[in-house]
Amino acid sequence: xxxxxxxxxxxxxxxxxxxxxxxxxxxxxxxxxxxxxxxxxxxxxxxxxxxxxxxxxxxxxxxxxxxxxxxxxxxxxxxxxxxxxxxxxxxxxxxxxxxxxxxxxxxxxxxxxxxxxxxxxxxxxxxxxxxxxxxxxxxxxxxxxxxxxxxxxxxxxxxxxxxxxxxxxxxxxxx
Numbered sequence: 001x002x003x004x005x006x007x008x009x010x011x012x013x014x015x016x017x018x019x020x021x022x023x024x025x026x027x028x029x030x031x032x033x034x035x036x037x038x039x040x041x042x043x044x045x046x047x048x049x050x051x052x053x054x055x056x057x058x059x060x061x062x063x064x065x066x067x068x069x070x071x072x073x074x075x076x077x078x079x080x081x082x083x084x085x086x087x088x089x090x091x092x093x094x095x096x097x098x099x100x101x102x103x104x105x106x107x108x109x110x111x112x113x114x115x116x117x118x119x120x121x122x123x124x125x126x127x128x129x130x131x132x133x134x135x136x137x138x139x140x141x142x143x144x145x146x147x148x149x150x151x152x153x154x155x156x157x158x159x160x161x162x163x164x165x166x167x168x169x170x171x172x173x174x175x
Contacts, residue, residue, distance in 0.1 A: 050080050094162060
């Protein structure tokens with residue numbers, strides 16, 4: 001299989017992985033393990049950690065995708081969390097991999113990422129190739145939008161008045 005998609009997330013949750021695994025299971029009649037093996041070829045990088053691994057992702061620090069919590073599950077989740085203000089020395093490998101994916105991508109779409117975000121600086125937004133990165137900007141004030149344009153154009157184009165769903169529907173090329 002020739003994978004052409006990667007995900008870089010600043011979120012701790014595993015909802016993307018859970019959704020993709022569940023979709024494969026129900027659409028193609030795969031077991032959780034089979035679907036998980038297929039998903040392992042899709043890079044999904046959690047730059048600030050994650051709330052434990054799903055059962056198909058690892059043998060250790062496993063925390064199933066469920067609402068019931070106990071002390072052991074909370075400890076697993078807490079061990080996986082890193083906050084933006086802690087620096088990235090312990091996550092250099094993840095950030096370097098994310099930069100490589102962005103650098104080699106034909107197109108990059110930023111969904112719901114803030115405009116003055118230290119995360120973008122850490123990903124090397126100044127080095128993005130013009131015309132290869134698009135971002136949502138719904139909810140920004142005019143001043144915030146103007147600031148973002150001044151800071152990031154031509155490195156990142158802003159899809160005026162589009163939320164995540166609208167950006168995907170109107171700008172993502174599926175070829």
